[in-house]
Amino acid sequence: MRLEEIAERIRRCEKCPLHTSRKRAVPGEGREEARIMFVGEAPGKSEDEMGRPFVGAAGKLLDELLASIGLERREVFITNVVKCRPPSNRDPRPEEIEACLPYLIEQISVVDPDIIVALGRHSAGVLLGSESIMRVRGRVYEVEVFGRIRKVIPTLHPAAALYNPRLRPLIEWDLGELKRTISSRGSGLEDWI
Numbered sequence: 506m507r508l509e510e511i512a513e514r515i516r517r518c519e520k521c522p523l524h525t526s527r528k529r530a531v532p533g534e535g536r537e538e539a540r541i542m543f544v545g546e547a548p549g550k551s552e553d554e555m556g557r558p559f560v561g562a563a564g565k566l567l568d569e570l571l572a573s574i575g576l577e578r579r580e581v582f583i584t585n586v587v588k589c590r591p592p593s594n595r596d597p598r599p600e601e602i603e604a605c606l607p608y609l610i611e612q613i614s615v616v617d618p619d620i621i622v623a624l625g626r627h628s629a630g631v632l633l634g635s636e637s638i639m640r641v642r643g644r645v646y647e648v649e650v651f652g653r654i655r656k657v658i659p660t661l662h663p664a665a666a667l668y669n670p671r672l673r674p675l676i677e678w679d680l681g682e683l684k685r686t687i688s689s690r691g692s693g694l695e696d697w698i
């Protein structure tokens with residue numbers, strides 16, 4: 506499977522300094538046929554230990570948010586902009602994002618999702634070229650992302666809502682946009698998930 510081949514290269518990757526401090530690289534997971542992809546920022550502590558995306562507290566919240574719009578994790582593909590954990594969960598550096606980006610581009614071209622949900626500032630930065638997640642969130646973009654026009658839905662990172670629960674309704678609203686997009690008549694997406 507092509508995704509597994511990409512994942513294997515990520516697990517062996519030493520293209521940026523993050524490989525020296527990681528326990529495990531976190532390639533991402535989900536079905537090759539997924540029509541929806543979620544792109545987070547970078548693995549945290551639990552993800553680094555397990556080698557799987559969004560398995561810690563932010564992941565638990567993401568699962569809850571997905572369930573609230575009738576989606577399950579196994580129906581989507583989940584990955585991150587940067588595949589190895591930055592020490593102490595610091596922000597990934599521009600040169601780390603640049604070094605890691607080819608993997609995300611490969612994953613997007615293999616899965617070829619119709620909708621990409623950008624979780625947080627760094628993901629929205631890579632997918633929409635935006636600097637401020639608060640400024641861009643709240644709507645659905647139709648833009649060219651690595652080869653073709655796709656819908657991009659930027660929202661806050663779930664970890665932000667863990668720190669500040671008042672932000673949770675904003676993510677819920679944005680995922681409501683996802684739900685509306687999926688169920689919009691004639692989108693064809695309702696047949697895919």
Ligand code: URA
Pocket residue numbers: 545546547548549552557558559560561563564585664
């Ligand atoms: N935060 C992320 O951005 N990605 C993960 O996989 C976990 C937490």
Ligand code: SF4
Pocket residue numbers: 515518519520521522523524530587588589601604605
């Ligand atoms: Fe390679 Fe990306 Fe890990 Fe850096 S973060 S070592 S580029 S997989």
